[in-house]
Amino acid sequence: MSGINRERERKFRKLLVRIAKSPLYTEKLKNFDTASIGLDQILTLPLTTKEDLRKAGAFGHLAVGINEVAQYHESFGTTGEPSASWFTIEDMELGGKQMSACGVRLAPEDLVLIRFPYAMSLPAFLMQQAARQTGAGVVPASGRTPVTPYPRVLELMKRLGVTVIAGLPREMELLAETARLLGLDPAKDFPALRAICVAGELMSERRREHIGRLWNVPVFNMYGSTETGNIAAMCEHGVMHIVEQDFVVEVLKEQGLEHAAPGAKGFAAVTTLSHQASPLLRYFNEDVVAVEPCKCSCGRTGSKLVHFGRRRDRIEFGDAVLDARDIQDAVYSLAPVPDAWKVIEGRNGLHFILDSHRGADWTEEALRAQLTGLLSVPVTVEIAAGNALLDRDDLVRNAPSKKPVYIQKLDAAVPEAPTAMSDLLDRGRRLLAARKFQESRELFEKAVALYPHSADSHAWLSAAYGRLIETGIMLEKMNLLPLLEKEIATALEIDPNHPFARRMNGARLLNTPEVLGGDPAAAADDFRYCLDQGMDEADIWVSLGECYMKLDDPHEAVRALQEALVREPGHERANELMQQVTGLQ
Structure with a gap:
């Protein structure tokens, strides 16, 4: 047995003792004789799933006393339920060393701008630890906060002479696009920059090459999670080396009962050999990976990892x-x-x-x-x-x-399907607001095709038809009106109380001549319903005012228009109708 394998075996046996102090593993391992199980028998032990961690709650896999905790972190999955992780001072220091295994080779002369989010997630803190351990300086320019928007980050990079950026791959792409928009060339206008470190998202080789071309510097990827810390780091030759003294990464076949062949794709199960506060045994993180032995030009031996993404994707x-x-x-x-x-x-x-x-x-x-x-x-x-x-x-x-x-x-x-529909509708609404009515119609029609039982999709498609009717020539109006009526009717058939569908129906009843089925009284009922549902917008009050004008009720019309002008004093249509109705009184 090699030295590294003996060290891993020793750490694994100590882990099985330490992990039993947490409530989650006290229960999970109660029927196992862990004292007699070695690394070669790891397949006999149960997996730990994301659902296990969520059900266990924040304290479920805490294996040390709260007085030993230095930091708490959590990440949110697709369910919105967080999974927790705890870190002692020793864990944080070890996490920094795991980050330092990256081929960027931080040095005291470096100034590292950290673009990872600092709120609750882990990578920013581990990168900060890595910088401190190597003597490098840190610029904490957290993502997802208005304090450090993209232009300010670029200004900091240029003014301070930042040598390394660390963050999500997407942030590197968006910073480059912002630089272009501001008249800068990211490949030329940041001469101090020498490298980029990324983590937290899938990074294929072609994406890494693209980001490297954008900035004209090498890009180093790291693989890990908030629950585990950094599992693998990329060397200067682009190989993702597993930090094997701290992690066991199994690659499981579909059923999870046996290991995949070396180099074959499978599902990762990660055991944290060195983590003290919230250690994990065979954590099934739902990632698709491949692991195989390698002898790298950088001098490292052991196993390399390739990440293919999440199982859900x-x-x-x-x-x-x-x-x-x-x-x-x-x-x-x-x-x-x-x-x-x-x-x-x-x-x-x-x-x-x-x-x-x-x-x-x-x-x-x-x-x-x-x-x-x-x-x-x-x-x-x-x-x-x-x-x-x-x-x-x-x-x-x-x-x-x-x-x-x-x-x-x-x-x-x-x-994920409701999120996808929401995305189509969001983009359609933006186009509608930008007066790109035909483009919005096409997106809403796509949403209707994909989600025929969604009242939202039909209601917003009717809105696009309505805008096209307003701006179209007479023949277009005649062709589109039946389509508008059909979408409104379908939306209300699916959900008779859908507020936006009621709003569109009110607009149809208000703007259609009474001889063709218009009904201002019924329209007023629809607009009042929308207001009762919290759609307290100036446009709806204006439409309600128009209903009262058609119903020869100038007092209520004035009241509705006044409500519109309280919300939007410069509303052109409200002011125009107010002049008309007050002139009639």
Whole structure:
């Protein structure tokens, strides 16, 4: 047995003693003779799932006294239920050393700008530890806060001579795009920058190469989680080395009962050999990975890890199985590489939404052919209009960064589906507000096709039809009116009390001549219902005022219009109608 294996065996036996102090593992291991189990028998021990951690609560796998705790962190999964992790001072120091295994080789001359979020997540603190241990300075420019928006981060980098940036891969892309918007070239205008360290998101090789080209520096990836700390770090040759003295990473076949062959894809189960405060045994983190022995040019031996993404992001079409890494590699193979992208799973293929400031260089036909060829599944492509996918105005304003979503499932049985529909509706609403009525119509029609039983989808499609009717010529109005009526009727059939559908129905009843079915009294009922439901907007009060004018009730009309003007004093239509109604009194 080699020295490293003897050390791992010793740590594993100590772990089984230490871990039994936590309530979660007291219960999990009560029927196991852990004193007689070695690393070669790890498959006989139970897995720890994310659900186990959530059910155990914040203190469920705490294995030390609260007086020994230095820091608490937690991460949120797709359920919104947090999973907790605790750290002693020793754990934090060890986490910094695990980060230091990265090929960036921090030195006292470095000034590291940390762009990871500091609130509750772990990587920012471990990178800070790594910087302190190597003597490097730190600029704490946390993401997802208005205190350090993108322009300020770029200004700090330039003014202070930052040598290393550490953060989520997406932050590196958005900082580069912000630099472009501000007239800077990220590859030339930050001469002190020598390297980028990333973690927290999937990083395929093509994505790493792309970020390296944007900034003209090497990019080093790290793999871990808030629950475990940093499991693997990339060396200067682009190989992700597992920190084997601190972690056992098993790769399990689909059923989880046996190990996959070396180098084969499977599901990770991570055991934290060195963690003191909240150690984990065979933590099934739902990641798809491959692990195999390697002898690297950097001099390290042991195992290397390749991360393929989360199990929940895996997409299957017939015999084709696509992991998130496959999709990411395909997207980052495009020329130009998108500034923003999203893929939506449908029953008949994948729908890609792509955004680039060089979008004029693309054609949907060429993009569709390339992505179909790379992924071997049916593909449709949409080139995003305006700020529908990436709001560049937010990048140059004092707006906090947001958590990205790249892959959305549309199968009704998949929990992510409502999020995908919400995304379509959000983008459609933005286009509607920007007066891009035809583009919004197309997105809402897509939402209706994918979600035929969603009152939201039908109601917003009716809104797009309504705007097109307002601005169209007579023939277009005549063609669109039946479509508007059909969508409103469908929305109300699905949900008779849907506020926005009632609002659209009120607008239809108000603006249709009475001989063709208009009914201002019924319209007023709909608008009052919307107000009762909290839709307290000036436009609704104006519409209600118009109803009262048609019903020859100037007193109520004035009251409604006054309410509109309280909410929006400069409302043009409210002022115009107020002049009319007061002139009639």
